[in-house]
Amino acid sequence: MKSEKLKSLKDILKNVFLPRNLTCSCCGRESFTGGILCEECLGKTEKNDGYVCDHCGLKTPAPAAYCERCKNKLISFDKARSVYIYGDVTSMLVQKLKYGGEKYLAEEFAMDTYKVFAATMTHADGVVCVPMSEKRERKRGYNQSKLIAKKFAEISLVPFLDVTFKKKETESQVGKTYKERRKNLEGSFGITDKKSVENKRIVIIDDVCTTGTTADTLASALKKAGASEVFVLTYACVVKNKDDAKADLFDSSIEVKNAE
Numbered sequence: 390m391k392s393e394k395l396k397s398l399k400d401i402l403k404n405v406f407l408p409r410n411l412t413c414s415c416c417g418r419e420s421f422t423g424g425i426l427c428e429e430c431l432g433k434t435e436k437n438d439g440y441v442c443d444h445c446g447l448k449t450p451a452p453a454a455y456c457e458r459c460k461n462k463l464i465s466f467d468k469a470r471s472v473y474i475y476g477d478v479t480s481m482l483v484q485k486l487k488y489g490g491e492k493y494l495a496e497e498f499a500m501d502t503y504k505v506f507a508a509t510m511t512h513a514d515g516v517v518c519v520p521m522s523e524k525r526e527r528k529r530g531y532n533q534s535k536l537i538a539k540k541f542a543e544i545s546l547v548p549f550l551d552v553t554f555k556k557k558e559t560e561s562q563v564g565k566t567y568k569e570r571r572k573n574l575e576g577s578f579g580i581t582d583k584k585s586v587e588n589k590r591i592v593i594i595d596d597v598c599t600t601g602t603t604a605d606t607l608a609s610a611l612k613k614a615g616a617s618e619v620f621v622l623t624y625a626c627v628v629k630n631k632d633d634a635k636a637d638l639f640d641s642s643i644e645v646k647n648a649e
Contacts, residue, residue, distance in 0.1 A: 413425070413426055413427035413430055414426060414482060414485065414491070414494065414497075415427075415430040415478050415481050415482060416429070416430055424497075425482075425494070425497050426478065430478050431478075433476065433477060433478045434473055434476065434478050434479060435473060435474040435476060436472065436473060436474075437470075437471045437472060437473055437474050437625075437626055440452055440453075441470070442454075442455060442456035442458070442459060443455075443468070444456070444459050444463070444468060444469070445458055445459035445463050445469045445601055446468070446469045446470040446471055446598075446621075446626065447459070447626065447628065448474065448628060458600075458601070459601065462601075462605075463601045463602075463604075463605045464605070465605045465606070465608035465609035465612055465619065466593070466601075466604055466605055466608035466619045466620065466621050467618045467619055467620060468509070468510065468620050468621070469598065469601065469604060469620070469621035469622070469623070470505050470506075470509050470510070470620075470621070470622055470623075471505070471598055471622070471623040471624065471625055471626035472498075472501045472502055472504075472505055472623075472624050472625065473501075473624065473625040473626075474625065474626065474628055475597060475625040475626060475627045475628070476625075479624070479625045480625075482494055482497075482498075482624075483596050483597055483624065483625065486498070486533050486536075486596065487529075487533045487596065488529070490530070492531070492536055495533065495536035495537045495539075495540050496540045498537045498540075498596065498624040499537050499538075499540035499541040499543075499544055499594075500540075500544060501624060502537070502541055502594065502622045502623070502624060503541055503544045503545050505622060506541075506545065506592065506620075506622055507545075510592070510620050510622075512547075512590070513545075513547050513589075513590045513591065513592045513620065514547070514548070514589035514590050514591065515547065515548050515549075515550040515585065515586060515589055515590075515591050515592070516538050516541055516542045516545070516547050516548065516549050516550065516591070516592045516594060517538065517549075517550050517551075517552060517553045517586075517591055517592070517593055517594070517607075517611070518532060518534040518535040518537070518538035518539075518553060518593075518594055518595070519534040519553070519593065519594075519595045519603060519604070519607055520532065520534075520535075520553040520554050520555045520578065520607075521534075521555060522555040522557070522558045523555075524558060525558075533596055534594060534595045534596060535551075537594050537595075537596060537624070538594035541592075541594050541622075547592065550582075550585050550586065550591070552580050552581045552582045552585050552586065553578060553579070553580060553581075553607065553610075553611075554578070554579050554580075554581055555577060555578065555579075556577050556578065556579045557577050575606070577606065578606060578607045578609075578610040579610060580610055580611060580613075580614040583614040583615055584615075586611055586614050586615060586616045587614065587615035587616070588615060588616075588617050589616055589617060590616075590617060590618040590619075590620070591611050591616045591618070591619050591620070592619075592620045592621070592622055593607055593608060593611075593619060593620070593621045593622070594622050594623075595621070595622075595623045595624075596623060596624050596625070597623055597624065597625050597626070597627065598621070598623040598625070598626040598627065599626075599627045600627075601621075604621040604623075608621065
């Protein structure tokens with residue numbers, strides 16, 4: 390009992406005098422920003438704001454109802470938004486959460502995505518995560534999408550609905566074209582309790598949006614289960630390289646390191 394009290398006291402003192410935001414979660418240097426990133430690393434991030442596609446949330450040079458990325462393609466979800474453009478710093482944070490076991494980042498991701506939600510989506514009836522297959526989740530030990538979704542639910546006071554599941558094992562999406570990604574994920578998501586999403590506005594939470602295929606496929610399953618509207622929120626989204634501006638995003642093999 391005495392040892393437990395001492396451990397508890399040590400934890401309290403550690404949190405008071407050595408909060409984790411004194412060290413940058415990206416580079417490891419001292420940080421005085423009050424957040425998880427130092428000024429230098431924070432300066433290397435790019436917010437996904439300004440002009441964005443009203444439908445899929447991709448940054449655009451001018452206001453657009455539908456951009457080339459989503460027009461006639463991403464039709465199952467009603468709106469998608471992300472906090473950052475996927476870059477060196479956000480990539481490292483995602484990898485640390487996804488593969489490095491640094492689960493505290495899920496709360497940081499959730500707080501950032503909630504700010505975007507509050508500014509663009511107003512309200513929802515339920516929050517779901519992008520599910521992993523049981524095999525992959527056992528291997529990793531957790532589903533980072535579920536960690537973020539649960540924290541988001543706590544912050545937003547929107548109920549977390551643990552009703553999404555992966556029907557089958559699928560190949561990695563890395564390097565695949567839009568059509569290949571769509572075919573790979575076809576029929577791979579299911580809803581365990583359709584009544585819990587019926588006639589409700591549902592938010593899908595994930596870490597990264599590459600082409601939007603995964604979110605749109607899950608949104609399709611939710612709509613078939615009766616959801617009235619489906620929104621998508623991600624911490625970061627991938628944009629094509631400026632040198633490939635003439636290429637169709639869905640037909641380019643943009644890769645997110647170690648992506649599923």
